[in-house]
Amino acid sequence: MTTIDNRFRFATVLMLAATLGVQETARAEARPSRQADATTVAPALPVTVAPPDSATRYSLPWQLRPVTIGNLARIDSVAAVFNDENGNVDMALATVVAVSYQFNQNWAPMVRLGFVGNNAPGAAFDGSSLANPLVGATYARTMGSYRLALFGATTIPVGTGGGNAPSGGAAKTNAESSTARPADDAMFAVNYLTEILGVDYAYVNHGFTAQAEATLQQLVRVRGSESAAATDAFRSNSAVGLHLGYFIGSHFSLSGDLRYQRWLSHPTARNLATGAQVPLSDDKMDAVTFAVGPRLHFKLGKQAGIHPGVSFVRGLNGQGLDATLVTGQATGVQLDIPVMF
Numbered sequence: 001m002t003t004i005d006n007r008f009r010f011a012t013v014l015m016l017a018a019t020l021g022v023q024e025t026a027r028a029e030a031r032p033s034r035q036a037d038a039t040t041v042a043p044a045l046p047v048t049v050a051p052p053d054s055a056t057r058y059s060l061p062w063q064l065r066p067v068t069i070g071n072l073a074r075i076d077s078v079a080a081v082f083n084d085e086n087g088n089v090d091m092a093l094a095t096v097v098a099v100s101y102q103f104n105q106n107w108a109p110m111v112r113l114g115f116v117g118n119n120a121p122g123a124a125f126d127g128s129s130l131a132n133p134l135v136g137a138t139y140a141r142t143m144g145s146y147r148l149a150l151f152g153a154t155t156i157p158v159g160t161g162g163g164n165a166p167s168g169g170a171a172k173t174n175a176e177s178s179t180a181r182p183a184d185d186a187m188f189a190v191n192y193l194t195e196i197l198g199v200d201y202a203y204v205n206h207g208f209t210a211q212a213e214a215t216l217q218q219l220v221r222v223r224g225s226e227s228a229a230a231t232d233a234f235r236s237n238s239a240v241g242l243h244l245g246y247f248i249g250s251h252f253s254l255s256g257d258l259r260y261q262r263w264l265s266h267p268t269a270r271n272l273a274t275g276a277q278v279p280l281s282d283d284k285m286d287a288v289t290f291a292v293g294p295r296l297h298f299k300l301g302k303q304a305g306i307h308p309g310v311s312f313v314r315g316l317n318g319q320g321l322d323a324t325l326v327t328g329q330a331t332g333v334q335l336d337i338p339v340m341f
Contacts (some may be wrong), residue, residue, distance in 0.1 A: 058147075058202075059209035059245020061259045062291035062311045062334060063183040067149040067202045067211060069108035069140045073339045074098040078313060080180035080332030088121035092173070092180040092330075096187075097133075100138070109137045109144045109151075114187045118173035127169020131177070131187040132159040136196065145205040151198040151215075157222050159190030164226040171229065179315070180330050182261055182287050183239075186217050191224035192235065207247035209255070215239045231277050236264035247297075256292035257310075288316040291334060304341035310334065 003063040058068055066072075077095040084090040093116065100110035114131030136153020161170030178185035185195040195218045202211035219235035238261070245255030263285050268277040293311030300306055 001295060004223070021334075029032055034271070042284055046136040047321075053125075056204065057207050057209075057250070057253075057297075058204050059243070059247070059253050059255045060295065060307055060309070060336075061211060061213075061241075061245075061257050062255070062293070062309075062313075063241040063259045063289065064211060064213045064243050064334065065138070065151055065198060066202055066260045067140060067147040067148065067200045069100065069138050069149075070102045071341045072098065072100040072108075072110075074340075075335065076334065076336045077336075078181050078332050078334045080313065080330040082176075082179055082315070082330040084176070088175055090121065091119040093117045093119075093195065095110065095176045095185055096180040096181075104143060105127075106139055107137060108140070109135070112184075112187065114159075114177075114184060116173050116177040118169070118176050120172055122177070123286040126168070127161075127167060127173040128176070129161045129170040129188075129190075130159050131174070131184070132157055132190050132194075133194075134184075136289050140165045141295075144204055144335075146247070147200075147202045149202075151196070151200070153196045155186055155189075155192070155194040155196075157190060157193045159187070162190035162227075163224050166224070166227065171227075175229065180332060182289055182315075183259060185261075186219070186237075189219055189235075190279045191221055191227065191229065192219040193222050194219045202243075207253075209243065209245040211243040213239075213241040213243070215304070217240075231268050231270045232265070234265065236269055238262055238264050245295075251297050253295045253297065254293075255295065256290065258290045260286065260288050262286040290314055290316065293334070295336075300339070304339070306339045308335075308337045311336070 029112045060066055075097050079093050081089060081091045095115045096112055098110060098112045100108045102285045112134040114132060116130040118126060120126055121180040132155040134153050134155050136151060138149055138151050161167060161174045163341040174188045174190055177188045187194060190230040196215065198213065198215040200211060202209060215238065217237040222232050223305045240257060241257060243255065243257045245253055247253045270277055291313045293309055295307055295309030297307050298305060311334045313332045313334050
């Protein structure tokens with residue numbers, strides 16, 4: 001009897017334990033876990049909204065430096081016609097190839113190479129020349145809709161057409177290339193090493209770009225002390241510029257540059273017949289050039305893009321836009337093909 005009572009009590013305990021276990025399991029399944037509660041009630045993280053594409057579209061200048069940095073390969077050619085010192089029509093073709101590499105978020109070193117040709121009146125002065133290479137770097141920062149770029153560079157005085165007894169055609173080609181392409185005249189001063197410092201500041205938003213630029217150049221003669229074109233040991237030059245551009249849609253933009261350049265020192269040249277040093281005439285101490293034209297914009301994959309453009313280039317002087325071709329005033333066409341990747 002005792003054995004049967006013990007078995008009955010043991011079976012009753014097992015049944016109660018099983019019943020409690022089933023009830024607890026049912027409650028656990030019906031009640032959401034604390035982790036699920038935390039996941040449900042946790043506040044969502046703020047979502048970063050990328051600016052619209054129209055807010056970051058930057059209009060590349062024709063004569064000024066870009067305020068953006070990145071991996072860039074660019075070929076830029078100007079064909080210009082003007083009158084030489086004797087009033088004869090002269091033609092020059094100046095091409096610059098530029099390459100830059102984005103080292104980090106703010107810095108991009110760059111190299112520029114120039115190749116120039118001249119079709120002068122009289123075959124004796126036709127020629128071609130390799131300009132001084134230019135190496136430098138750009139530091140850039142973006143502050144909302146505003147962009148700042150600081151630029152430093154130097155030319156390497158190895159261009160052709162320099163020295164005490166240069167080829168007449170190459171020397172004249174360098175001189176005329178400065179007229180056709182004044183923004184790169186430091187590269188055509190082949191007897192000089194030129195130190196360049198510049199700053200650019202731009203507003204970029206809603207497809208509109210407004211950019212201002214200032215540049216100082218210090219030229220130091222390193223060769224050709226007996227030549228006609230390099231009598232000064234030092235020369236100082238300056239330039240300021242303004243660029244305005246606007247995107248019409250995502251693949252087309254229209255823009256224009258205005259650039260003013262002025263010598264801070266008074267350059268002289270040597271008269272080879274008399275040996276006398278002749279100062280630069282006052283009407284050549286400064287130069288104003290504008291360029292205006294359209295540019296196309298196409299993507300090449302996810303990040304790369306090509307931005308070809310063509311502009312009309314015109315040099316100004318006291319006679320204004322109505323003047324015919326005059327000494328030191330160029331009229332030309334610029335073809336610019338930058339590829340960013």
